[in-house]
Amino acid sequence: MDKLDHVLEHIDSKGINRRDFIKLTTLVTSVLGLAPAMIPKVAQAMTAKERPTVIWLHFAECTGCSEAFIRSSYPWIDELVLEVLNVAYHETIMAPAGHAAEKSLHEAMERYKGKYILVCEGGIPTADGGVWGKVAGRPMIEIAKEAAKGAVAVMAMGTCACYGGVQAAKPNPTKAMGVGEALGIQTINLAGCPPNPVNAVSAVVQFLLLGRTPALDDYGRPKFAYGATIHDKCPRRAHFEEAEFVKRFGDEGAINGWCLFEMGCKGPDTHNNCSLVKFNDGTNWPVGAGHPCLGCSEPQFWDNMAPFYTSKP
Amino acid sequence: MAKLTIDPITRIEGHLRIDVEIENGKVKDAWSSAQLFRGLEIILKGRDPRDAPHITQRACGVCTEVHALASIRALDDAAGVKIPDLARLTRNLLHGVQFIHDHITHFYVLHALDWVDVVNALQADPKKTAALADSLGNYPNSGVNDFRDVKARLQKFVDSGQLGPFANGYWGHPDYRLPAEANLLAAAHYIEWLRMQTRAARMMAMLGGKNPHVQVHVTGGVSCVQDVMDVERLSEFLWYLQAMRRFIDNVYLPDLLAVASFYKDWGGIGGTTNFLAYGNFPQKSGPYGQEDMWLPGGVIFDRDIAKPQPVDPARITEEVKRAWYADGEPRHPYQGVTEPILPDYDYEGKYSFFKAPRYEGRPMEVGPLAQMLMAYAGGVAPVKASVEAVLKHLDIPVTALFSTLGRTAARAIQTKVITDEMELWVNQIVERLRVGDTETVARWQWPGEAMGMGLIDVPRGALGHWVKQNAQNRIDNYQLVVPSTWNLGPRDAKGQLGPVEESLVGTPVADPKRPVEILRTVHSFDPCIACGVHVIDPHTNEVYKFKVL
Numbered sequence: 105m106d107k108l109d110h111v112l113e114h115i116d117s118k119g120i121n122r123r124d125f126i127k128l129t130t131l132v133t134s135v136l137g138l139a140p141a142m143i144p145k146v147a148q149a150m151t152a153k154e155r156p157t158v159i160w161l162h163f164a165e166c167t168g169c170s171e172a173f174i175r176s177s178y179p180w181i182d183e184l185v186l187e188v189l190n191v192a193y194h195e196t197i198m199a200p201a202g203h204a205a206e207k208s209l210h211e212a213m214e215r216y217k218g219k220y221i222l223v224c225e226g227g228i229p230t231a232d233g234g235v236w237g238k239v240a241g242r243p244m245i246e247i248a249k250e251a252a253k254g255a256v257a258v259m260a261m262g263t264c265a266c267y268g269g270v271q272a273a274k275p276n277p278t279k280a281m282g283v284g285e286a287l288g289i290q291t292i293n294l295a296g297c298p299p300n301p302v303n304a305v306s307a308v309v310q311f312l313l314l315g316r317t318p319a320l321d322d323y324g325r326p327k328f329a330y331g332a333t334i335h336d337k338c339p340r341r342a343h344f345e346e347a348e349f350v351k352r353f354g355d356e357g358a359i360n361g362w363c364l365f366e367m368g369c370k371g372p373d374t375h376n377n378c379s380l381v382k383f384n385d386g387t388n389w390p391v392g393a394g395h396p397c398l399g400c401s402e403p404q405f406w407d408n409m410a411p412f413y414t415s416k417p
Numbered sequence: 418m419a420k421l422t423i424d425p426i427t428r429i430e431g432h433l434r435i436d437v438e439i440e441n442g443k444v445k446d447a448w449s450s451a452q453l454f455r456g457l458e459i460i461l462k463g464r465d466p467r468d469a470p471h472i473t474q475r476a477c478g479v480c481t482e483v484h485a486l487a488s489i490r491a492l493d494d495a496a497g498v499k500i501p502d503l504a505r506l507t508r509n510l511l512h513g514v515q516f517i518h519d520h521i522t523h524f525y526v527l528h529a530l531d532w533v534d535v536v537n538a539l540q541a542d543p544k545k546t547a548a549l550a551d552s553l554g555n556y557p558n559s560g561v562n563d564f565r566d567v568k569a570r571l572q573k574f575v576d577s578g579q580l581g582p583f584a585n586g587y588w589g590h591p592d593y594r595l596p597a598e599a600n601l602l603a604a605a606h607y608i609e610w611l612r613m614q615t616r617a618a619r620m621m622a623m624l625g626g627k628n629p630h631v632q633v634h635v636t637g638g639v640s641c642v643q644d645v646m647d648v649e650r651l652s653e654f655l656w657y658l659q660a661m662r663r664f665i666d667n668v669y670l671p672d673l674l675a676v677a678s679f680y681k682d683w684g685g686i687g688g689t690t691n692f693l694a695y696g697n698f699p700q701k702s703g704p705y706g707q708e709d710m711w712l713p714g715g716v717i718f719d720r721d722i723a724k725p726q727p728v729d730p731a732r733i734t735e736e737v738k739r740a741w742y743a744d745g746e747p748r749h750p751y752q753g754v755t756e757p758i759l760p761d762y763d764y765e766g767k768y769s770f771f772k773a774p775r776y777e778g779r780p781m782e783v784g785p786l787a788q789m790l791m792a793y794a795g796g797v798a799p800v801k802a803s804v805e806a807v808l809k810h811l812d813i814p815v816t817a818l819f820s821t822l823g824r825t826a827a828r829a830i831q832t833k834v835i836t837d838e839m840e841l842w843v844n845q846i847v848e849r850l851r852v853g854d855t856e857t858v859a860r861w862q863w864p865g866e867a868m869g870m871g872l873i874d875v876p877r878g879a880l881g882h883w884v885k886q887n888a889q890n891r892i893d894n895y896q897l898v899v900p901s902t903w904n905l906g907p908r909d910a911k912g913q914l915g916p917v918e919e920s921l922v923g924t925p926v927a928d929p930k931r932p933v934e935i936l937r938t939v940h941s942f943d944p945c946i947a948c949g950v951h952v953i954d955p956h957t958n959e960v961y962k963f964k965v966l
Contacts, residue, residue, distance in 0.1 A: 155579055164455055166947045167430040168478020168629040174611070175618045175628070182608045186570060190579040195427045199530045199586030201936055202423035208585045229454070235760055236454040239432055240424050270457065270475040277456035298478065298629055353635045354858030358642050383627035387619045393626030393633045394640035398471060406472070411465035 128178040128305075135306045135381065136318075136328045146309055155190040156312060157220040159212055159251060160261075162195050163244045164237050164271050164280050165226025169262035170196050172298035176305060177385055189308075192220070206240050213254050221308065222255035224248065227264040227271050228286040229278035236278040245286055252283075257311055258291045260284060261304065263400055266293035266324065273406035284324060292317055293324035295376070297400035302381045303329040323403050325375065334371035334397050337379045340364065350394075358394050368413040370399030421929050424452070426939060428527040430479040431946030433905065435917075435939055436764070439926050444935070447914070447921035449905045450762070450769040451946050461895040466492055466886050469895060470634050473882065476897065476948040481629035482515045482621065483875035484897070484948070487882040489634040495869030495884055496636055498861040503645055503849055504638030505702045506842045507857070510654070511625050511633070512698065512875075513839045517661050518617035519876035520785070520832040521669055523943045525603075525610040528825065531937040532676050533603040534593035535583060539575065541601035543568055549598050553675055554667030558609060567605040587931040594679040603676070606668055613664055620657050623650055638858035645857055646850060655843050662836050665829075673829040674810055677822055684817030687824070687920045687938040691779050692717040692787035693903070695728060695881070697874040698838075711838065712788060712874065713795040716776060720819055725794045730872060733881070733898060735772040738910040742767075747775065747910075750883045750896040751868070771946075773906040773915060774898050782916040783878025783903040784942060786818065789827040792834075799837065803830040821920070824941040863890045877945050878903055899948040917942055 129146045133139075138146070160170070174181050174197075185191050192212035193205070200208055212220060226244075229236040234243030252258050260266040260283050271280040284291040292311075294304050307326050310318045318326040335341065343349070343363040350357040350364050363369070374397055382389045391397055399409035424434035432452040437444045461472055470488040474481060486508060493500060500508075543564035550559040574580070587593075595603070618628040624641050625631030633641050644650050677683075696714030703709075715725035734747035743756035762768050773780070781787075792800035807826050808815060817823060864886070871882040878900030885894040906915040914922070917939060924934050 155577070157579070162432070164453060166475050166478035168475070168481060171478050171481065171629045175615045177612070177615050180612050180615075182611045185581055186574050189581075191581045192579075192584065194582055195425055196430065197526060198427050198582035199535075200584070201425065201427045202932075204585040204587070204931075205425055205427050211584070232759060237432065238452045238760075241434075270460065270472060271455040273460045273472075275459065277459050278454060280455075297475070352858070352860075353640050354638060354642055354856065358640070359646070359855065361643055384619045384622035385615065387622040388626050388644070390626040390632035393624070393631075393644060394642055395626055395632040395635070398632065406460075410468050412471060413465065413467050 124179065131178050131302065132306045132309050135302055135377070136310055145313060155188065157190040157192050157212060157216040158194075158223055159192055159209065159220050159255070160194040160223040160225065161247065161251060162239075163224060163226030163228050163248065163265070163283075164278070165262070165264050165269070167196060167225070168298045169225045169265075170194070173261070173301050173304055175384060176301040178302070178305070192216070213251060217254040219256055220254065221311070222251050222258045223261050224258060224265040224283045224291070225261045227268040227280035228283060229271070229280050230286055231279035248283060248287060252287055252289060257317060258283065258289060259307065260291040260293045260324070262299050263295050263297045263405065266291070266295045267403040269297070270406055272404070290317075291324055292320065292326065295323070295325050295330065295401035297398075299401070300329075300378065300381050300383060303377070321375070325401070329377050330375040330401065332375065332377070334374045334376055334379055334391070337377070338371055338391065339379060340391060353394070364391060364394070364396045366415055367396045368411070368415050369396035370409045370412070370416070371397040373409070373416070374399040374402055376401040419929060421932060423932060423935060426936070426944065428530070428940060429944040429946065430477060431901075431944065433944055433946050435921075435935065437921060437926075437935060439929055442925055442927070444921050444924045444926060447918040448764060448768055449907060449915055449917045451771040451905065453947065454757070454770045455947065458895050458897065461892050464892050466495070466884060466890065466892050467636060469884065469892065471632075473897060474630055476899070477945055478629045479519070479945050480515070480875060480877060480948065482511055482625065482631050483873070483880060484882070485631055485634045486512060487871040487873050487875075487880045489636065490871030490873060491869040491882040491884045492636045492871075493869070494871060495867040495886060496861045496864050498637045498859050499702050500638050500859055501854075501856040502702065503846060503854060503857045504859075505699055506846050506849070507624055507639045507641065507645055508634070509698050509842050510839060511621060511631065513835050513842070514617060514620045516835045516876050517832055518614060518621070519943070520828045521610055521617075521665070522614050523828065524669065524673065524825070525607045527943065528940045529603055529607055530586065531933055531940055532593070532680060533595060534588055534590070534600050535571070535586070535604050536575070536588040537593065537595075537597050538601035538604045539568065539572055541568060541597035543601070546598040546601045546605075550602055553671035556663065556667040558605075564601055564605060567608065568601060571604060587933045590928065590931050590933050592927055592933060595676065599675060599679075603672060606672055609668070610664075613660075616657050616660060620654055623654050635858060637861045640858070642855070642857045645846065646855060648847070648850070651843055651846060655840065658836065658839055658843070665833050665836055670829055670833060673826060674807070677811055677826065680822065681811060681813060683822040683937070684811075684813045684820045686924055687821030687941060688819035689782040689916045689919050690719055691776070691781045692790055693728065693776055693781035693783050693879050694788045694791045695872040695874050695879045697788065712792050712797060712800075714874065715791040715795070716781070717787070717790055717794070718779070722790055722794045725791055730870065730881070732777045733774065734778070735774050735898065735902075736909040737772055739767055739907040740769050740772050742772065747778070750881065750898055751885070751894070753896050769907040771902045771906045773909045774903050775909060778911075780906075780909070780913050780916055780919070781903055783900050784824065785831045785876070786824045786827040787878065788874050789831055790818065799834045800830065803833060821938045821941040828943070865890065875900065877901060877943055897948065901944055901946045901948055904942045905944055905946060917944075
C-alpha cells in the first residue's frame, strides 16, 4: 500500500479529507467492478498535478443533469471544482457572464486543445440551422461542433445529450437530437433523466485511469453502469416471481412493497444501476418511493416507454 | 449612448440575453430575451394526462418538483378528486424542501458572487473572520482553524493557475464593498452550503424517490406510502430539517443581514410596480380554489400593500406583439394561440421566445417578494415579524422592499418561515398515523372531457398549469404560464416593459466592461428560464385553437 500512502500524502497537501477520499475511491472502484487492488490507481488518476480540464456546455435542456452532478458527495462538489477537476466553463456556476464568460470558453479551448473533456448537457435543436437555441448569438450546433473538435472525449450527460431527450419527443418541434447524432461522433452516453452522479464520476475516473473510453453498449452507454436491467437487480423482484403486484397506488400491495409491473413499471426494459447505487447518497430511488420506473435511460424513452402508467404487453 | 449586450447571463438556469442602453452611468432602457425554444406543450398534446407531471417537470431541473406539483393539481382538479391528508402533508413537505434548497442555493451559489469578492478573501485574517462569525451566529466549522483552512484551499487554488469557474470574474471591481474578513466568511459558507445542499436533496429523495425530478405524485395523492408510514424515515427527515434550521438561523440570515448592511442603497434600486401571488401550502384538502392556503395569494397594484386583491385567474392573458410569434390579440391560456416565427433580434420589434403574461393587462412581478408582500399585507404573523425585524436591523423603511435588496431579503425571510412551519407538518403526519390513517391516494375515475387548473406559488413565483382533456382521456391542450415569463417576458403591445426590464432602468453601471450591477438586479429575480417554452411547430406553423371557458 506504499503507493496509496504516497497518494494520500498528496491528498493531504491538497486539503482533501483522507477518509472521504478513501470512501470515494472504494465506491468508484466497486461501481466500475474493479479489484480492490486498483484503489491506489484510482486515487492517483484523481490527483494529477495539472487538474484535467472540463468544458461543460448547456444546450436544449433543463439543467437537471448539472443539478444531479452538483449533488455529488463522493467527492463533494467543492472538491471536484477546487481540487480534482478544472471546470473551465459551466454556465450554472461560473462567475463571469457575457463577454467575460465567452473569454473563459475560448481561452480553455485554446490552452487545453486536444486535452479537455467536453461534457454536453441537453439535446441540440437542428431545424432551420439550429436557430431555435442560441448562446452568445450563435446556434448551439455551431458551438458544439467547435468545442468537440479540440476535445479528447465527449461525454453526453443525461438522456437529452445522449438521444435528444424530452424536446425530441414526438413531434419533435425543433428537430432536437443527441450530440453524437447531431455531430456524427461517438459520445460516452451517460443516459438517465438525470444520470446518477456516481456513474458520471466513475466514467471520468475510468477515462483518466485507462486513458480511453470505457466499454460501451450498443447505445454508447458505459457497460459498468448500464450492463444490467433495473428488473434484474430490483429488490422487489421476488414479488414479481410470486405474482404479487400493486394494483392501485396506496393499496395493500403498495403498503407491502410489492412489484410495480402492473402499474406500468419499465424496469424490465431499462438498463441502469439505480437499484444498486440509488440516488442522493443511496437515500432512495423511484421504485423505493412506490413509483414505477419510467425507463429514462433508454433511447427515445419519452415515446418508446410512454404511456408510463400502462404496462407493456 | 452605449448599448451593452450580456449573453450568456450565467449563474441562472437557461439561456438568457440581456441588453441595456446606458446613459450618464445609468441604465436608460433594457431588453430581456429568451434564446431557446423547446416546445413541451405541443409534445404533451395527445398523450395520457398522467404522463404530464413527468414531462412538465422536465421544463426545469432546478425547479424540480414544482412543475410536477402544479401538473398533478391540474389533473386532480380535472378529475374532481379530493386528496387525503397524508398526501396533502407529504406534498407540502416536498414543496417546502424545494424552497429551502432553491433559495439558499440561489443566495450562495448563484447570487453571492455579485456582492462578494472571493479573490479579496485571500487578504483576510482568519482570526478576525472567526470573530466576525462568532458575532453573527452560533455555528460549527467557524473556528480560526476552519477559516485558515478555507483560506489555504483558496490560495492553493489560485496559485495553481487553473481558476476554473472563477476565471475572468469581476474581481477587484470598485463596487465590491465587503471587508476581506466578510469575503472570506462568505466564501467559506459558499463551500459549506455546496455540501449542505446535498442534504436538502436527500430530504426530497426520502419522500420523492430522487432529486432532481421526483417520481411520487400520482393523481389523487402520492405513491410513497411505505416512506410516509416509516417513522424512522420521518425522524430522519426531521433531523435533517433541524440541520437546515440551524444553518438558516445561524448562517443564511446573519450573512444576508451582514452583506445587506454594506449595500443599503440597493434598497432603492431595481424595483417594480405590481405584484402577483397564487398562495401556497394548503391547510386542508378541497376542490381547487376552496383550499385554505397558509401563505395567501393576491394581487397588489402600484405598490399599494394596504389594498391587496384576490386573484381572478380569468384575468390572466399572454401577449406576443414583441415576441417571436405571429401577431395576435392578448389571450387567456385556455385560448392560447402560438404561431412561431424565425428568431430575428430587433430592438424595435420582436426580440424573445418568451410571451408576455399580463394580469388585467398589466405586467406583474412574481416571486418571493410578491409572496412575502401578500403574507405581510395579509397579516401572517411569522412573516410580519420577520419582515419587521429585517427592516429594523437594517434601519430601512418598508418602501425599501421594492428593490433588488428587498427581493433578496424576501427570499431569506420566506426560507425561514417555511422551514419553521415544516416541523408542524411532520408532526401532523405522525398524528394521522397514530389514529391509524394510512390513506395516501384517493380513489378517482377518469373524468372524460374535462378541464383542470393547477395554480401554486413556487420559489420563483406564480406557476400555473392548465389542462384540457378529451372524451378519450387524452390531452387536447396543455398550457404553462411560468414565473420566469411573468418576470423576464418582453414588452407588450402598449410598450409596457416586463418586470426585469422595468427593474433595470435606473441601475447604475460604474464600468460597462464589468457590469456587475446589472447582474445583481437580474440575479435578484433568480431567473430560471428553460420553463418559458411554448407550443410551436416551426415547419407547419400550425395554429392551435382552444375553447373559450
